[in-house]
Amino acid sequence: MSDGPGFAYLLLMLILPLSALAARRLPLGSMAKMALGWVAIFAVLILAVGNWERVAPAFRALGDTLGISDQSVSGDTVRIRKGEDGHFWANVVVNGVERRMLIDSGATTTAISTDTATAAGIDLDEDAFNTLIDTANGTISARRATGKTIDIGGIHARDIGVVVSPAFGDTNVIGMNFLSRLKSWRVEGNVLVLQPKGGLVSDSDALSPNSI
Template sequence: MNDDGASFAYLALMLVLPLSALIARRLPLGSMIKMALAWVAIFGVLIVLVGNWPRVAPMFQSAADTLGISDQAVSGGTVRIRMAEDGHFWASVAINGVQRRMLVDSGAATTAISARTAQAAGLDLAENSFPTIISTANGQISVQRATVAKLDLGAIHAVDLPVVVSPAFGDTDVIGMNFLSQLKSWRVENGFLILEPHTSFVP
């Protein structure tokens, strides 16, 4: 099934419940048609947004920054990340242009990328075809080494950043000390992680 067919199928499945509810209410035909069309429009917009999320996400991020409700805000070159409910700091990052939510972990020596993210970002795992064994909090795992051409975190830009890639990371991507150590400073203050770049990091 192509993407258009799949989208139509998802839309049809999601409409079953609200349309069934409309029929059960025994509304006049005209009112029922209007409400059905409204539901079709709502779900159609949602499908478009999800399918184009990498392009529309920055617009939502800008609106959240303006309203002061964003978990990540940029002031000049400084990036402030609010602590999440799980007690960790999650950064909105672009890896070779691919949007990801990454855990900031000062206990990780090297930035770690999931196999799925590596594929989406077009990382060349063949540049070092021999796997390496590294020690993690969950024991020793086999990883491949690669290089991210550009990693963007707000106004902070790192180029040619070494990373490790492994299916063992699941869907979690981690920013490690090899990124943090390039900053002018980083600190936790009043529930925010504050990242201060060197001027060379800021365009």
């Protein structure tokens, strides 16, 4: 880790169990084996934290396998569990950039923050007039653009219209212009179920069988 305070904190956490082992006055060989085990555990933690963007997909895949993930894929169906805040949040990949996005059937258009638009390389039409959008916090100004690819699990969509505004802060929203392309979407208890259409051709692009 390049973060000095963070590394010092992990080092302190390592010292505590090692000190406890020393206090137990175990045989030197046993204590050495246990100490090496703790060192290995913390080494893995340090590597995981420092490379979280690379290892996060593996953790999510493991969660899907164990059935404990907030988002799971079965065949071409995506299931998303309701969050503690009462909303459905999906792991979405926009132009190859992964973001946590709120699924909101009350939003007409998919909305993304300026940071997400920049990271995803979304071109904003600087010559276009700003669009006024009514939100829960009032009317805001936004620019229209296009997400070339928007993926949720095994559901793939191309050329989805989006609106971009700094007024969205860090929040990104999947709106009805995405949901309306699905074969169906519904809520079963605390789970949102998304099912794509098969073999649909949209915006002059042939999509894969699991595309919307």
